[in-house]
Amino acid sequence: MDLLGFSVLIYRQRLLSAASPPAAGVAVTAATSPLPGGSPPSSAASPARATGVTPTPACSPAATGPLTSAARSRGRGDPPGSFVVGTSMVRHVRVNGSRTFCHPGALIRDITNSAHQLSLRNPSTHTIIVHAGVNDLKFQQSETLKKDFITLIHSIKQLDKQCIISGPLPSPRFGDIKFSRLRQLHIWLKGHCLSNNIPYVDNFTTFFNRPNLFKPDGIHPNQTGSQLLSMNIELTLRSA
Numbered sequence: 760m761d762l763l764g765f766s767v768l769i770y771r772q773r774l775l776s777a778a779s780p781p782a783a784g785v786a787v788t789a790a791t792s793p794l795p796g797g798s799p800p801s802s803a804a805s806p807a808r809a810t811g812v813t814p815t816p817a818c819s820p821a822a823t824g825p826l827t828s829a830a831r832s833r834g835r836g837d838p839p840g841s842f843v844v845g846t847s848m849v850r851h852v853r854v855n856g857s858r859t860f861c862h863p864g865a866l867i868r869d870i871t872n873s874a875h876q877l878s879l880r881n882p883s884t885h886t887i888i889v890h891a892g893v894n895d896l897k898f899q900q901s902e903t904l905k906k907d908f909i910t911l912i913h914s915i916k917q918l919d920k921q922c923i924i925s926g927p928l929p930s931p932r933f934g935d936i937k938f939s940r941l942r943q944l945h946i947w948l949k950g951h952c953l954s955n956n957i958p959y960v961d962n963f964t965t966f967f968n969r970p971n972l973f974k975p976d977g978i979h980p981n982q983t984g985s986q987l988l989s990m991n992i993e994l995t996l997r998s999a
Contacts, residue, residue: 841888844888854996
């Protein structure tokens with residue numbers, strides 16, 4: 760691991776420590792402000808104030824519609840070296856040298872189409888990072904979901920791009936049945952990626968049993984959660 764990667768790892772550990780619930784009897788106050796893209800207010804500080812990065816615009820309504828993004832590249836006008844493509848979970852993800860595209864409600868097949876569009880429009884981009892799959896769980900068709908992931912990975916490889924899979928976040932809101940399905944998806948994805956030499960971002964360990972990393976809806980990561988997700992992705996990208 761290079762010096763920058765080590766620094767990011769240390770910062771991630773500090774964020775996890777800072778995100779731990781306060782001790783009993785300790786009052787906590789935080790400024791509230793509307794999040795970008797019309798999201799409801801949260802108790803987290805604005806990402807722009809915390810990181811100095813312009814917040815992500817509203818996500819695209821669908822993966823097949825006009826693509827919107829938030830860029831954090833090495834220089835103005837420089838083509839991104841990688842894309843982060845996913846559902847609304849990645850709305851506030853920031854990865855150096857990458858551009859983020861989020862599609863609320865998107866299924867794996869939608870993300871496959873989006874990745875294909877992005878690759879055609881940006882032929883110099885070498886890596887596509889995918890974060891999706893949770894929206895597909897509602898159909899309760901695990902074998903179909905696995906096939907869709909295999910098709911997604913194959914299609915990205917066919918475009919001569921490196922594929923990185925960012926694993927699902929274990930939402931504290933999910934009941935036992937849905938949580939079990941999500942955990943099985945994580946286990947299968949991790950094993951499939953390992954068997955096929957595909958970098959996998961293990962978010963399950965980082966977010967498991969940490970409700971303080973999520974917004975009040977219990978599904979989407981809050982500011983600290985988004986920073987940790989960004990770091991997980993960046994560390995995997997740098998070591999790929």
